[in-house]
Amino acid sequence: MHSLLGERLLLAILSLIYIFNPVAAQDGSITIPLNSSITYDNREIYGGFITMNGISRVTINFVDVNKNLTFIVFQAHSHINNISLYTSDKTQGEKNATGTNVGLVSSVNPINTFIVSNSNNNITVRVYISVHGYFKMDPIPGGCNMEYPIPVTPFLNVMTYSDYIFVDAAPPSVDPGCLNTLQANMSFYMMYLPEMNFYADVYFDGIRKMMSLKNIMKYGYRIPKSSWPETRRMLSAYPGTGAIYTVVATRVDNASLYSVYVPSYSYGCNDINDDGCEMIDDWLSQLLCATLMFVGVFICFFGHRFFKTEMFFAGFFTGVIITYILIALITVVDKPALLAAASISGVFFGGIWWLFWWLYGIPVLSVLLPSLNLGFLLASIFYYRLPGHQLFLELDFNFWSLFVLVVMLTALAVVSVSYAANILCCAVIGAFASVLAMDYYLGSNLKFIIINVIRRAVVPHFNKAILAPPLDWKDISMALVWVILASLGFFFQHWHNRGRPPFPPPTRLVRPSVAEPTMYGAIPNYFRRPEQQTGLGVGTPVARVQTERTSLLS
Known part of the structure; x- marks a missing residue:
């Protein structure tokens, strides 16, 4: 004993x-x-x-x-x-x-x-x-495997691509012969790791938290279903932000009987080096990112004051997004070439919108494009933070109809007050451009407000992807910087433009007056008739101009 x-x-x-x-x-x-x-x-x-x-x-x-x-x-x-x-x-x-x-x-x-x-x-x-x-009586995780070489596969198959992540799991079994696979439910869970943190200790801590049911319910987020089979989840990829995935299998007849699959992970990228994921992997992206910061600050605080420059940048941003989507839909090219083509097209679009103001000079129509850009940004935020996964939005007609509706309603709501609307658009869009550049360098995820919309437009089957964006302290900090910059820019432009006309006159309507000839032998107003020189009608006697040499009795 x-x-x-x-x-x-x-x-x-x-x-x-x-x-x-x-x-x-x-x-x-x-x-x-x-x-x-x-x-x-x-x-x-x-x-x-x-x-x-x-x-x-x-x-x-x-x-x-x-x-x-x-x-x-x-x-x-x-x-x-x-x-x-x-x-x-x-x-x-x-x-x-x-x-x-x-x-x-x-x-x-x-x-x-x-x-x-x-x-x-x-x-x-x-x-x-x-x-x-x-x-x-507990379900066997992966006991009804039909795809993998191992008969019972309790681990997950995580496949990471550039834009999305697939998480697959073999169905659980509740009977030896897997005669009825509908007697067990599968619930997928995920937990984000700190952004841009690739330390092994943080990784192992996350793995251990997603092993027990208690911690899964405490730290995990339940991934909603989509139109994929029950054994698969498709998620939007956020490179640089690690995530731990697991599955909990429960019996239909008794939810207290369960089993937990072997948790797995992904950093949202395949090429992981000592510094983690490379966020900006080409020189053109780095150049555009650095330029965007200064352009955003300029538009945020001085956009309305330099109205023609703002018109050019409004057309430039619109042209870049439209061209990027169209080229990506038509053909497959490298990212630097795609960005270069979109930038060149953006310059062309910016010149066209500046020319529109030069020719017509209608403030309401000119402010319409910045208002549409603001509506596009708000609709992108709505899609980015949409709670859960709405199955009816998987249909492209439903999604894009709702997206365009948000864009148009926003534009119509603000364009009626053209002066304040233009300052608001400059402040919000300019501040977002600056934060977008800082976001790339800090490793937060606000940039995916725009990227997820572009993915939805060009990536096949992305309509079935669950976004579930992370919300780390970096994201909260960047959102606060965005709000503060936009508020400062809005009030500064109101103060800076006080006492000035709401909009500058268009360039085409501003004609410099031609000075009268003063050279020796020149005859002023030689080609004008007397009544045109004085502004009086025909037959009206022309009054002599009184000078200091005119006789008092003349």
Whole structure:
């Protein structure tokens, strides 16, 4: 009896050492006791770090298994570098999975031996291993897999593209033969990591928070359904902002019976280096971004004062967006070439709108384009922060009709007061242009207010994507800077333009007066008739001009 207690005490001490101290492994083995109690909110029996050297493997054996359990989910997580997980199942042969977030299912009678392998040469990998235990009636995560080579696939398949992310999961099973896959529900959850933070400790902290049901409900956001199958979610990509994904499977007849899939992650980009995701990867984008900051400040505080310059930039911004969308729809070109073509077209559009003011000089019509730009910005904000995922907006006709309606209503609401409307458009759009440039350098996500609309227009199937934008302290800070800049710009322009006409006269109507000839021998007003020189009618005697040399009696 005393020896048995001593062995259990020793195993408990070893498990604590494994949890709090990473184990450096070089083709070694670890024995883990599985006698810890589990709760409804937390099914984790064991969790701890191991450190694996390059080209090494660790064998994990289990002892003292809780007899109330029916199956376990063993999972291993690494940061950026792939690892492999093997097990030898006597009934189904060897199974293996490779990736950064892998897991396998094993029954407890008999229980399998797992092998974690690091195939990276000269790269030391820190791995978090975890074991979760479940009862007989709990659904088996990924038990009805029909696509992947592993019969039971409890981990997620996260595919990251430039504009969107796919999160796929195999259906859970509630019966051995998967005869009825409708007896279990799948709920997808996600949790954002701090923006532009690629540290391993932050990543592992996020992974561990999305393992237990209690923390998933506390920190996670439930991803709504779309018209994709129930086993897939499509999300808008936000490069540089990491996100942890997981799935909770529950039985239809008893929601208290559940299982949690192996969580996975994505940073919104495929090329991750030591500094994370490269946000601006070409020189033209960097140049335009730096220029946009100064142009935005100028428009925000001096746009109405330099009205013709504002007209040019209003046409320029409109032309860039329209041309970018049209070229992206027609053909596939590199991003620098697309930006260059859109910029050249923007200069052309800006010249046309400036010429429109020069020819006609109608303030209401000239302010219409800046008002439409403001309406486009407000409609983009509405789409960006739209709560949930509205299925009726997946239809392009419904979405673009509502989008155009918001744009037109905004323009009609503000254009009736042309003077104040133009100052408001300058302040809001100019401040957003400045914040947009700062947003790129700080790594926040306000730029996706416009990018998501462009994606909706040019990216196939983006109508099914869930936006779910992150809201970090950087986003809140940039939004406050935007509001403050716009307010300062609006009041400054009102003060700066006091006492001046609401709008400057158009250039075409301002004609400089021609000076009378003063050269020797020139005859002033030679071609004018006397009545034209004096402004009097025909037959009216012309009065002589009185000077200091005119006789008093003449």
